Amino acid sequence: xxRPKAANTNKPYPASPGRLRAHDALNxxxxxxxNTNGLLRQYFPKGTDLSIHSASDLDWVAQELNDxxxxxxxxxxxxxxxxxxxxx
Numbered sequence: 001x002x003r004p005k006a007a008n009t010n011k012p013y014p015a016s017p018g019r020l021r022a023h024d025a026l027n028x029x030x031x032x033x034x035n036t037n038g039l040l041r042q043y044f045p046k047g048t049d050l051s052i053h054s055a056s057d058l059d060w061v062a063q064e065l066n067d068x069x070x071x072x073x074x075x076x077x078x079x080x081x082x083x084x085x086x087x088x
Contacts, residue, residue: 039065 043061044050069075
């Protein structure tokens with residue numbers, strides 16, 4: 001009698017068509033989602049109702065997050081590097 005073959009566990013389970021699951025460890029965007037959530041938690045605790053904040057408040061938070069130094073950019077801000085490009 002032969003033994004049944006084990007399921008191939010190296011393949012990710014397919015998500016719903018066109019949807020990514022942020023909690024799936026095999027999802028390449030999962031770490032980006034977790035990082036973004038962590039950054040947002042500095043301004044809004046988990047479970048915060050964002051509808052109580054004005055659009056200008058949310059824009060301010062977005063600007064703060066976009067204007068932070070990046071390791072990939074040698075710890076410079078994106079605006080510092082694009083400014084050099086715009087002045088050429």
